[in-house]
Amino acid sequence: MRAVGEEDVSALAGLLISMRLRESWLRDPELTSDDESPFYALAARRARDPDTVLLVAYGDGQPVGFYCGQVRGQVGRGIDLYVRPPARRRGVGRLLVSAALAEYRARGADRLVGSLPGDEGCHAFWASIWTEHPSRLVSTRSTPGMEWRTRSLAREAREGREGEASGPPHRGQGQPAGQSNP
Numbered sequence: 194m195r196a197v198g199e200e201d202v203s204a205l206a207g208l209l210i211s212m213r214l215r216e217s218w219l220r221d222p223e224l225t226s227d228d229e230s231p232f233y234a235l236a237a238r239r240a241r242d243p244d245t246v247l248l249v250a251y252g253d254g255q256p257v258g259f260y261c262g263q264v265r266g267q268v269g270r271g272i273d274l275y276v277r278p279p280a281r282r283r284g285v286g287r288l289l290v291s292a293a294l295a296e297y298r299a300r301g302a303d304r305l306v307g308s309l310p311g312d313e314g315c316h317a318f319w320a321s322i323w324t325e326h327p328s329r330l331v332s333t334r335s336t337p338g339m340e341w342r343t344r345s346l347a348r349e350a351r352e353g354r355e356g357e358a359s360g361p362p363h364r365g366q367g368q369p370a371g372q373s374n375p
């Protein structure tokens with residue numbers, strides 16, 4: 194797994210295409226495999242953006258997953274997380290998110306906002322992440338089929354408030370933030 198560089202742009206575009214074409218929660222009925230060039234442009238744009246946290250994972254030399262987020266001031270924003278179906282349940286998602294959390298902290302973020310589609314596997318995945326990396330849930334906001342969550346990345350929240358990490362969500366102001374990091 195590594196931060197995306199020029200040499201990874203094509204791999205990242207392939208993962209974006211796979212995510213957009215195949216995942217029901219993002220499927221665009223008007224998108225066909227002929228419309229791939231926007232994904233290459235998007236991948237290149239993200240790779241160039243210094244505020245973007247962009248990681249790609251490889252397995253047997255093939256791209257198997259990626260994480261994309263952004264840091265603005267002290268706020269980290271999860272945008273995309275995707276692992277190709279054949280590579281799932283092998284710890285790739287966990288590896289990507291653990292590296293992304295370290296990167297957010299290294300860049301000075303103290304909060305992480307992201308959205309969670311109403312998908313059981315996704316909820317289970319994030320529950321396992323926050324068990325491994327205890328974090329205070331700051332606020333949540335929901336609309337049908339989607340929930341936005343803000344979590345603290347502060348050191349004291351990680352060390353002293355494990356109980357809150359697994360407790361019921363507080364209702365409050367979240368912030369729309371793509372598909373990741375709830």
Ligand SMILES: CC(C)(COP(=O)(O)OP(=O)(O)OC[C@H]1O[C@@H](n2cnc3c(N)ncnc32)[C@H](O)[C@@H]1OP(=O)(O)O)[C@@H](O)C(=O)NCCC(=O)NCCS
Nearest residue numbers: 274275276281282283284285286287314315317318321372
């Ligand atoms: C969610 C996703 C990124 C998880 O990636 P992954 O590489 O399969 O996740 P990991 O192997 O690191 O899983 C870590 C833990 O999360 C939990 N978990 C992950 N997927 C799960 C599922 N479908 N059902 C139940 N628990 C799950 C498990 O506790 C797992 O540990 P275990 O395998 O030792 O039991 C992947 O399924 C995916 O890309 N899904 C489609 C896109 C998506 O939902 N993106 C994220 C939106 S929030």
